[in-house]
Amino acid sequence: MKLLDGPTTPRYLRILRTLQWIFHPLDVLEERAQRYGDTFALGKNTSTPLVYVSNPEAIRQILTADPDRFESGRANKPLQFLLGENSLILLDGRKHQRQRRLLMPPFHGERMRAYGKLICDITEQVISQWKIGEAFYVRSAMQEISLRVILSAVFGLDKGQRFDQLRQLLSSLLDVIGSPLTSSFLFFPSLQKDLGSWSPWGRFLRQKQQINQLLYDEIQQRREQADPCGDDILSLLLSARDEAGQPMTDEELRDELLTLLFAGHETTASALAWALYWTDYLPEVRDRLLSELDTLSPDTDPTTIARLPYLSAVCQETLRIYPIAINPFPRTLKAPMEIMGYQFEPGTNLLISIYLTHHREDIYPEPKRFKPERFLERQFSPYEYLPFGGGNRLCIGMAFAQYEMKLVLATILSRYNLTLADSRPIKPARRGFTIAPPGNMRMVINQRQRQNTLVSLSEKSKS
Template structure:
């Protein structure tokens, strides 16, 4: 049988075309070749699938198709060699289970209050009438949620240092100057002043700080602390043994990066769409106001239109453009094509979310589509799927809703520019190119009175 069709252009040139215009490139490829496309990287076929039935075949066939941790080794620089992305088999299954336990219902409810408080604390620093860039402000909130709420590090010098290092790593290599320097020096470590050397320096500092925190927390042996770090310190591996300090440190990295980077990006995009489309903002505020002046966080996350807005933001520009790769280990048929061992399979999330048969008027922001239809996990998959689905996906949506609700209920914001916000691709993430420039017009009044959105001091 034939392999799926695809361009004959050299892989390096395809990469350049993708970097220049990721979405235009993917739209053109899908239009020309359909919903299963082969790109050749040397002698290795890389097959991208955007057909929901094909994606289901890839995610559910664990006999011939493996979700190998080795395929994610490029992320080890940021997530450590023992992060959940790099693990396989029983070890991977055990660590996923340990991390998932940190996101159970009672824990989520306690986290909800703190997320609202952190959002209000950081947003209240904005000066009325003075423009600000939303993305770094939201990133500050989401990273603090990751470090203080998920990890359990209280605000202080260590917490601030860890947050600074996370931000530096997230932004490394994204500026035009960084890209020019990296094109000159490549991946050579020429010391702290070279791009690769600086990146490794940041990584070493962050890893050492986290390791020290794990050591200190283990020595305190406090079972009552309700955070992921404590869960992992007292957890047992698949053989019944405690996890090492290095394992605990590496397992913490992915959830915090995801909290800061993916969640922050999705919330920034949501703010853009909500304030670009007055009817969306009006309907959302009406729904939020229906809960009264002091809504419970769990009531907020259950709001249907708020959920639809978040889903539509994740659909139109998914923070993760592709699912993590799979490897064909024995000959297998996918969508009628026979794929040989060694073939890499990747679910193309962006192109799936852009299918006109699933999402009519696909380029338009229409939250109502998520109220009118329930999409399968192979049609709407912002956090990937199968055994490599993002562990923090549920928490990311929970966090999105509470941060958006707090901001919208308490502040009147406007976009500074009427020009459309352009997407910018970096790594796995699709960022708003200008960061979403906004201005705070005033504090918002609820039914004619000052609103008290959450109870509790910061």
């Protein structure tokens, strides 16, 4: 049996190493991979080591193994304060299977494609407020679009007091945990102290309580309406039944709605901000993408737009080079397991490193280079390219997120040319548990000489 390698950090240095992980996660990952290889352990001499894996064959063995060999929800407990104990992300076994079956229908087939026009219209509504020649904060603008999309798709809300309250509270709550400094309490439970509304944790708790109440009020109102014809996600979840004919409880609905709201808009907004950055930073990428968009006719439907090869490749490469989630949460072994010659005992936490896998030079030559063409030249396996995780923990909103990303990007670039206010390279920054472009990244709005189909479609819908 092969022996695991990995850093051994003295107790007095652990806080320092954690701070390095909070503020410079990608540097820490790359330094460890360069030193220890594609499989290494943190706390290797403890009963619950954390093992990082970025070898595609090892990833295949983990993702194709019987899910009952792992306890995955328990490792996600750090998210319980945000999402609630009934969130799909925190469940295991039969409970996880039940919730996944109840949640799947709204994200597939005709149900998902029905949101195409909604996504294009909301994008056009937001960007129509932009002014030529002005600079704007990219991530904030993308959050505005993605938040409106998720509120409309999940609740069917696009105006009204509850819409405005949820929109403001969700944005504010994410800002509380958004920077590396304020997100420190995610990694240090000892900092989770309610010191009043002026403290980060106290402010978070009060805003979370307000969001909970708004969600419960919406659930109660919708139950009383009992509209079986609604096509928003909440309507579909209210009518969903498990194998025993039982619906979700109010608490289950609230926690799943929180999961969709937080995971469904923040991550997409960050990915869109990265895509806009790359399409300006690399003019050859922008020019090829615009040439593809300009081939569309005025009556092109959103599904056809989402199938455009180079548009898809740009979005895929965006999620490869800087995956928003640099790793999924660990899978904790319940029984011994051998992987690639290593013997792992129960209690071992196996962590697939999405970022390190996406930066393997043997899979992606010149991995630091943004090169969409690589996705036109070959197809990567789900063990080589996995920005949404994999196996039975694959992100349930993967198809929706990809669909939204393509349509929003195409709609924006069809109307405007966006140029970086500062041409210097942008480095990723921590945003809670994710990695995103820095919040101060700005772009300047310039009119495109040709406005193609997506603008025509949006304006046609207003008439």
